[in-house]
Every structure is written in structure tokens, then in C-alpha cells.
Amino acid sequence: MGLFINVLIDILGSIGWLLVLMVAIVFAFAHALLILLRTSTSNPSGATNPFTSISSSLMTLWAFLGGDFAAIDGWDAGSSLDLMRVIFSFVTTIVLLNVLIAILNNVFTASQDRAQKTWIRNRAEFIAIVEEFFLTAEQRQNGNWFPSIVFYEIDAEKFEQYNESVKMRHAWNKAEIEVGDETEKEV
Known part of the structure; x- marks a missing residue:
């Protein structure tokens, strides 16, 4: 449950903008359709006009996000209505919703990685607490419980990524040291 809540918080934080x-x-398209269709006399089949107020216009546009354009199917407002439908579909459905899906995927993957690292760190802290407070000195010296050598298996790709990150950190620290030495020489 904690992982789900952390992922949810990360997602909400990253997609706010x-x-x-x-x-x-x-809101912009709802206002534009309100201006375009609120006084239109070509309302089809005598149905009520959903574009008489901003609230009903917003509700109609909310349906447009799901691809339900039934509210404007019978309107004869010229090419401007068709152009607005195409632009709205392209901007919201194709661009923004696909960007939203990509962001959600990236955030979920990053949250999963961070959650795994947090779980490992918390487990290590718990083991350290157990060893420190619940074991006697003799039990802590037991070689069967606490071997002198610990084997750690890692995937080759993760090892390469770790090796590159260490090299980058080392290069950064080396650059800082060199800059610091040059500064000292100039003074």
C-alpha cells in the first residue's frame, strides 16, 4: 500500500503543470464554442443548445475529451466548427493525453526504482537495529550468522551503469580539486 501511495504522490507532483x-x-475551447454557437439559429432537431452558458459548454467539452462529439454533430456552423473539432482533437487527445501517458510511465518507473532502494535501505536499518539491540556480543561474533565475506550478485547492465556513475562522480570531484588547486596557485 505504501508503494502505491508514493507512486500516486509522485505522479500528482509531476503532472500538475x-x-x-x-x-x-x-476552458479556451469551451469559451470559443460558447461564442460561436450560443446564438446560432441552426440548432439541429430543436434540441437544447449546450452552448448557452460556460458551465454547460465546459461539460460538453469534457465529453469531447472522451471522443463524444455528439453535441455538435448536427450543427451547421460552417468550416469554423469543423476546424475547431479537428484542432481540439489533435491538441488534447493526440498530443496532451499521449504526453500524459509518457509522463506517467516515466514517473512510475522512477518510483519503482526508488521504492526498491528505500525498501533495501529500510531492511538494512532494521537488521542493524536487531543486531545492535537484540543480540549479545557472543551472538554477533558467530561466524555462521555473520560471515566475513558477503557475496552480492548484480546484473551486468547495472554494474556498467554503476561503474559509469562512479567514473562521472570521480571526474567531477577531480575537476573540483583541479579548479581548487589552480585557484590556490593564482592567489
């Missing part, structure tokens, strides 16, 4: 952008786009 995208949701604000999506709400702004929906």
Missing part, C-alpha cells in the same frame, strides 16, 4: 495546461485548453 500538464493538468493546468489541459484545463486551460479545455
Whole structure:
């Protein structure tokens, strides 16, 4: 349950700007359709006009996000309505929702990695607490319980990634030292 909550918090934190952008786009299109269709006399089949107020216009646009364009199917407002439908579909459905899916995937993967590292660290801390407070000195010296050599298996790709990160950190620290030495020489 804790992993799910952490992933959910990470997702909400990273997609906030995208949701604000999506709400702004929906509001802009709702307002544009309100202006375009609120006084239209070509309302099909005598149905009520959903574009008479901003709230009903927003609800209609919410349905548009799911691909339900039934509210404007019978309108004869010219090419401007068709152009707005195409632009809205492209911007929201194709671009923004696919960006949202990609962001969710990246955040979920990063959260999974961080959760695994946190779980390992918490487990190590728990073992250290157990060893420190619940074992006697004789039990801590037992070679069967605490071997002098510990084997750690790692995937070759992860080893290469770790090796590269160590090299990058070492190069960074070396650059800092060199800059520091040059500064000392100049002074």
C-alpha cells in the first residue's frame, strides 16, 4: 500500500503543470464554442443548445475529451466548427493525453526504482537495529550468522551503469580539486 501511495504522490507532483495546461485548453475551447454557437439559429432537431452558458459548454467539452462529439454533430456552423473539432482533437487527445501517458510511465518507473532502494535501505536499518539491540556480543561474533565475506550478485547492465556513475562522480570531484588547486596557485 505504501508503494502505491508514493507512486500516486509522485505522479500528482509531476503532472500538475500538464493538468493546468489541459484545463486551460479545455476552458479556451469551451469559451470559443460558447461564442460561436450560443446564438446560432441552426440548432439541429430543436434540441437544447449546450452552448448557452460556460458551465454547460465546459461539460460538453469534457465529453469531447472522451471522443463524444455528439453535441455538435448536427450543427451547421460552417468550416469554423469543423476546424475547431479537428484542432481540439489533435491538441488534447493526440498530443496532451499521449504526453500524459509518457509522463506517467516515466514517473512510475522512477518510483519503482526508488521504492526498491528505500525498501533495501529500510531492511538494512532494521537488521542493524536487531543486531545492535537484540543480540549479545557472543551472538554477533558467530561466524555462521555473520560471515566475513558477503557475496552480492548484480546484473551486468547495472554494474556498467554503476561503474559509469562512479567514473562521472570521480571526474567531477577531480575537476573540483583541479579548479581548487589552480585557484590556490593564482592567489
